[in-house]
Amino acid sequence: MTNSPLVNLRIYSPNHSGRRNQPITKIAIHHTAGAVSAETIGNIFKPRTRRASCNYGIGNDNKIVLCVDEKNRSWCTSSSWCDNRAVTIEVANSKNGGNWPISDRVLTTLIDLVTDICKRNGIKNCTYTGGKDGVLQKHEWYSNTNCPGPYLGSKFSYIASEVNKRLRGNKSVSKSKGELYRVRKSWSDVKSQKGAFKNLDNAKRCADRFGLKVFDENGKIIYPIGKTIDQLAREVIRGGWGNGEERKRRLTQAGYDYYAVQKRVNQIIQ
Structure with a gap:
């Protein structure tokens, strides 16, 4: 070994x-x-x-x-x-x-x-x-x-x-191919694009600023994963994600930022 x-x-x-x-x-x-x-x-x-x-x-x-x-x-x-x-x-x-x-x-x-x-x-x-x-x-x-x-x-x-x-023999990681992360309202809405970034963190910050999504070169949503923070927060308030540690576990396993969601929940219910 x-x-x-x-x-x-x-x-x-x-x-x-x-x-x-x-x-x-x-x-x-x-x-x-x-x-x-x-x-x-x-x-x-x-x-x-x-x-x-x-x-x-x-x-x-x-x-x-x-x-x-x-x-x-x-x-x-x-x-x-x-x-x-x-x-x-x-x-x-x-x-x-x-x-x-x-x-x-x-x-x-x-x-x-x-x-x-x-x-x-x-x-x-x-x-x-x-x-x-x-x-x-x-x-x-x-x-x-x-x-x-x-x-x-x-x-x-x-x-x-x-x-x-x-x-399987493909030695290149996706991002090493020069992939750009595009920030748009939807993949088909090209005019809504606010930028194209090589760095995913920069793309996420742009998406958060304008309330948009990050897409990879195939049109797949990279961030937020599936739903926006606001949508998730409202689902949490309706009881859709459980409570306490169960909520944290389920949101995290689904690929979401639990802390960002909880912060938005607190803002809505204040």
Whole structure:
């Protein structure tokens, strides 16, 4: 069992259980809940008193740190069942708070790393099912936590799709083809377009400013996913998404920004 050749630095953590007792069939993607470098991720898990670790970390400097060899079970997902089967990855955010975003280049590096893990461990289909039966795993399924955060959590289907393209021999990630994200009222309403952006975060900000949507080059709505924040907020008020943790879970699993929706709910009912 080998480690990824994509690693830029090694800062080993003593916090692991030694040899895992299951073959690698899962990949658990976490977020650091902070905009930190790869070196900082390594140093966070270095003290024994931390009692936590990960196999890999990707910093907001776009470097990959190895903290625990893949052959060993890290202490990352609050689950012996998951951590024995999963290579665990901590991903740094591009800024703190909000929907805890990560940068586009870090997302691309994450896809590179997940693809490499799949190839070396014989995972021929990187699945995301929204449940524990898939390859990609979320910390929030095993513990009362918001990890991997709303933004990264909404990207799991995309990550699986892009990894599988590479596993099938197509090595290019969609965004590397120079894809433009178009901000319009509808795909057919070309005149309503406010801009075309290479950076998805910029496209989202434009869409939020003008109350529009972001479309990919095939006319698929990228943001908001399916419905606007206002539509979702009114559905929440009508009881359509449940309450408390159930509401957070359902909105997040559907790919929506729970915090943005809840903020709009609060504004409407005030």
